[in-house]
Amino acid sequence: MPLTGPAQSFGAFLIRGLLAGLIAGLLAGVFAYTVGEPKVDAAIAIEEANAHAAGDDGHHDEELVSRDGQKGGLFLATGLYGAAMGGLLATAYTVLRRRLRTPNDTRAALGLAGAALLGVVLVPYLKYPPNPPAVGNPDTINQRTISYLAIVAIGLVAVWAGVIAARTQPVEWRQALAGVAGFLVVVAVGYLLLPTINEVPDTFPAALLWNFRIASLGTQAVLWSALGLGFAALATRPVREPAREAVPVA
Amino acid sequence: MPKAQAAQPLTTPAVSPRLLWTALAVVALMLLLTYLVAFDQGAVSQSGMYLHELMHDGRHLLGVPCH
Numbered sequence: 526m527p528l529t530g531p532a533q534s535f536g537a538f539l540i541r542g543l544l545a546g547l548i549a550g551l552l553a554g555v556f557a558y559t560v561g562e563p564k565v566d567a568a569i570a571i572e573e574a575n576a577h578a579a580g581d582d583g584h585h586d587e588e589l590v591s592r593d594g595q596k597g598g599l600f601l602a603t604g605l606y607g608a609a610m611g612g613l614l615a616t617a618y619t620v621l622r623r624r625l626r627t628p629n630d631t632r633a634a635l636g637l638a639g640a641a642l643l644g645v646v647l648v649p650y651l652k653y654p655p656n657p658p659a660v661g662n663p664d665t666i667n668q669r670t671i672s673y674l675a676i677v678a679i680g681l682v683a684v685w686a687g688v689i690a691a692r693t694q695p696v697e698w699r700q701a702l703a704g705v706a707g708f709l710v711v712v713a714v715g716y717l718l719l720p721t722i723n724e725v726p727d728t729f730p731a732a733l734l735w736n737f738r739i740a741s742l743g744t745q746a747v748l749w750s751a752l753g754l755g756f757a758a759l760a761t762r763p764v765r766e767p768a769r770e771a772v773p774v775a
Numbered sequence: 776m777p778k779a780q781a782a783q784p785l786t787t788p789a790v791s792p793r794l795l796w797t798a799l800a801v802v803a804l805m806l807l808l809t810y811l812v813a814f815d816q817g818a819v820s821q822s823g824m825y826l827h828e829l830m831h832d833g834r835h836l837l838g839v840p841c842h
Contacts, residue, residue, distance in 0.1 A: 534788040535797060557836040565832050590828040602812050602833020609808040616798050616805070622787040630784065646838070655838035669840040670814060737835075744836045763782035 538615045538760055545755030546611015547604055553748035554603035561740035562596055567733055568657035575659060607748055614638060614756055626692075630761040638753025640684045646745045648680030649673060652716055657737040662724050672719050679715035686711045813839040 569592070590598065617637050625633045653673050661669070690707025691700040725734060788794055811820055812830055820826045834841045 535794060537785055538787065539801060561836040562832065565835060589824055594829060595832045598829035599832040599836070602830035603837065605808055606812045606833065606837055609805045612801060612805040616801050619787050620790055620798050623790070650838060655835065657835060661842055663842050666840060666842055673840050741836050741838045745838060761784060763784050765782040
């Protein structure tokens with residue numbers, strides 16, 4: 526029985542993607558911990574001050590996990606999220622590799638990671654920028670979650686549309702132009718169709734909001750850069766496999 | 776020592792229906808994992824709000840709507 530089925534080769538890429546994703550997630554966690562956590566702390570202080578001002582004793586939420594626990598949980602969250610993104614990147618690479626018009630594997634892996642950063646992070650980020658604690662109305666969380674998922678889907682469709690549009694053109698500069706245009710048309714339609722959400726209280730410090738959002742963007746940038754580079758390095762590294770009894774002819 | 780093949784790059788397999796189904800299953804699994812980190816409030820993890828609260832800061836800093 527041949528041991529080298531498609532699933533097994535897919536497995537080789539999947540393991541590499543999960544590993545690169547886990548490492549990238551932990552690196553993003555380090556960035557989020559050092560750059561982002563001070564902002565989260567500051568925002569939580571405002572949240573609690575608001576609760577006190579509103580007459581709450583500040584303990585209406587039974588504290589399930591301490592702040593220190595949440596700071597540790599940050600690494601769990603980014604690590605698992607990174608691993609999941611790595612698994613998705615490896616799957617996309619396996620299924621799409623032969624349709625990407627480059628002979629260069631590293632370029633293909635980095636291109637897919639860049640496309641994901643654009644579609645899954647940057648497009649959603651500009652429509653629905655992330656918010657720190659104390660910003661956001663709990664009553665609208667379901668609607669905001671649905672809108673967020675919709676813009677992630679639109680971001681992916683936009684990247685796909687850009688690639689399709691670019692491929693209709695024969696010359697390089699026209700490919701670039703068509704690609705950007707195809708991408709922007711889908712993004713613009715998505716931005717116009719989806720509801721605008723602004724739940725930032727007037728009293729929330731603008732500088733803190735800005736710094737938090739930059740920290741959040743940095744976290745995702747670290748994650749996807751490290752994931753792209755890590756996966757490209759692992760997936761394109763030559764491997765020495767032990768001799769098999771029968772090497773099936775492809 | 777058994778004869779070892781020379782080191783060579785991994786190549787992606789041809790896309791067969793079987794590969795596509797496997798890929799689909801993996802995508803579903805990865806999305807479930809993402810859901811657990813980014814959106815679950817105890818319904819799937821069956822941990823009450825514990826995991827949700829534990830990963831609270833990660834959700835904010837990854838840019839997912841939280842509360």
